[in-house]
Amino acid sequence: MKQFSFPSAYTILVAIIIFVAILTWIVPAGQYQTKMDDALGRDVPIAGTYHEVEPNPQGFEDVVLAPIAGFYDPDSYEANGIDVALFVLFIGGFLAVVTKTGAIDAGIAAAMSSMAGKEKWMIPILMFLFSLGGTIYGMAEETLPFYLLLLPVMISAGYDSLTAVAVIMVGAGMGTLGSTVNPFATVIGSDAAGVSFTEGLNLRLAIYAIGLILCIAYVMRYAEKVKRDSGLSLVASQYDENREHFLASAGEEVPELNGQRKLILLLFIVAFGIMIWGVSSQGWWMARMSGLFLVMSIIVGFVGRLSEKEFTDTFVAGAADLLGVALVIGVARGIVVVMNGGLITDTILFWAEQAISGLSAVAFINVMYWIQFVLSFFVPSTSGLAVLTMPIMAPLADFSDVARDLVVTAYQSASGVVNLVTPTSGVVMGGLAIARVSYDKWIRFVWPLLIILSVLVMILLSVSA
Template sequence: MSAPAGLAGPVPAARFHEQALQKVFSVMKQFKFPSAYTILFLIIIFVAILTWIVPAGKYDTRMDEAIGKEVPIAGTYHHVEPNPQGFEDVVLAPIAGFYNPDSYEANGIDVALFVLIIGGFLMVVTKTGAIDAGIAKAMEALQGKEKWMIPLLMAFFSLGGTIYGMAEESLAFYPLLIPVMIAAGYDALTAVAVILLGAGIGTLGSTVNPFATVIASDAAGVSFTDGIFLRLVFYIVGLLICIVFVMRYAEKVKRDPKASFVADMYEANREHFLTSTDAADVPELTGRRKIILLLFLVAFGIMIWGVAAEGWWMARMSALFMVMSIVVAFVGRLGEAEFTDTFVDGARDLLGVALIIGIARGIVVVMNGGMITDTVLYWSEQAVSGLSSIVFINVMYWIQILLSFFVPSSSGLAVLTMPIMAPLADFSDVGRDLVVTAYQSASGMVNLMTPTSGVVMGALAMGRVPYEKWIKYVWPLLLILTIGLMVGLSIGAV
């Protein structure tokens, strides 16, 4: 029988439940989301476990002379001797992620070295005082108009994405832009969003990107100009949505710094990214420093030209910034010892980013070593067979979303999936070019947030933005873009 109202019978139970809830909430508050290194290593372990569960299999391949890569042949999937990945494979995966002679897509050593050299170059430029002086002058000129940096810069980075798939090379711009955004009254997350979402939405809406659209179209047996109108719509509309999304957040942070997703790191970030926080300490923009800033801009201009027009990759870009570091040190009158110490200090600051890139590539090493990549592709092939046009293209989009988590390389995903998935469109009365659009839209979407991408995790590490805070920030945008993409793909399938 329950105690009469007002008596103390049920109180101990109520207090017990209240105390239990308080303990639960206390534990939840104390929980700290793991670092990027832990997240990536846990994914490696998860994928290794999958190699013990998922049947091993392979497609036969042929050399596609047009793209210079081996591509799988539809209808040739077969089971092979399993090769489950054990403890040794897991601990070696991050090492193989830096250098794996059996899988170019898994190699990260060239990107990691590029990041270290960029760190050295930026530290040398910073040592001369040119960066601080330039930022101060820019903020003075943009007084009250700082917000217009966001659409202009996002449009610039998006062009790199849509034209040539700007990804790893965008890492060079984070150390440059983050101090500018913080000095303008925004936060580090705003700077990361400007570059990552700007270049990312351009890649999602690739128009002539040779590393995504062209390779995928060739593997699908269509011209890369087929379907370009829909991809152009995705690019323009997506860019406008991203610009509005970032600008709204940036203005909110400027009005109230406590609204920042990284508000708890506000002072620490200002101290870390801004060498001079007191106006009296800001160096003067002398003629020598103007020359150094010009050399600084010329270096990035040469890099963009080299990648877009000459097909440069990490080795040549790294050599460019190494040479420019020496030139800047000479103009800035840094002694030999001062130059080398400064360069090494800058590289040391980005060592964590370089390690993240290698660990992320290790995931691909484990999947390929366990012979399960082609099995996942085969299951995907079976999932879309015989579907109606609208259902087919939307299921195709979500399959590419899933595969993109495990194969974050856009060119690698194109070579892996298009020879198998594109011909299936013929049976659902869907154009193969629409399959290409679904693939690059899904790949671009995932590469805005996936922890398996060295670009994403490297960008967040540079901005000192915890991964869980980036997800909390970006998920509404991803939802809006996903709905828009699915509507657009459905219309294209009609």
């Protein structure tokens, strides 16, 4: 009897697209009236204006075109997927060029030698750094290049590829869940709710601090278990294969960390430093970041004395390695395309609005959390979810004597939890694809942590309400 094999990310996403398309034949079509919000620079729905409209059920052609439209759909609540996909390809080329010079292998060998016996402290330090990116500016797509950097480091230290995924995804995800000044979640959500983003800051700091401690303890516990016995790894069947794949130089002589390679590693660090500076303070997005890594690839190739043919062949091969990741991003966004095309997004929001009207304060804020939890599966973009839901949900808090900043905290916390697992997120599916971790293995690892974080958030929301 043939053993069951969990479907790939592509199959899961296409199945969800088909399911959502079926829903457009069942769920009534509807829309809210909208108005331009000058502060947000977007159209936002107006509470109390929902009305049913002529249905537009999505058929075979719509399903087929959805993954393609996911790259450039102008009506999506999210940014276009093509810019993220191109960014991934340029990152692949950049990392391949750096690897070709031997700098990565030499740097990893030196790092492992200096941290002998203390490798476990990499986990809390790195998770804290990624969480800062999440809480300050909503680090998400920007984490994708770090997978190829961190995977060989973690595997060399005796851990597995899932540990590397957890350090990055849970670290940055916990920061976004506990966003403090994140402009794409806290600021946009607060503006849409009609409150200052500083309101509720103490509560969000508590969620961030306590949640991060719990996440670090959870990941470290798993990592230490894997290091003691690799057979306990959730990806144990791929352990040797992953070591061979991510440690391409295993068994070969490690390159010397000479002056040239030290300079290349410095350029490597500078490239990411410039990226973080550009995103957090200059409003950069994918096009400028792609340009940055293209320029840095050329500089690294020059310093590494690669010939023109070596450079171009290496860059193209590196981009090709991540082509599957780029495709996942477009397919994931196709789900939102079908929902919007079928005119059921506003209907689902209207049902949520009806569900929380007239509840007591504690009941209201907890039901709000779970409504945002469900909506986050369909709209994984934190800014998109804020623009869609806050103008409707925040005013309802007034009738239950709940502060509007609590609604903002419930929305961003729920979105943060869901965005650790949702298959509609190109960041989740892309990161797993890079690390060669199947979606079912990731769910097995992370679901207890999701329950822990949800209980934490609900307790703190209830006390505050």
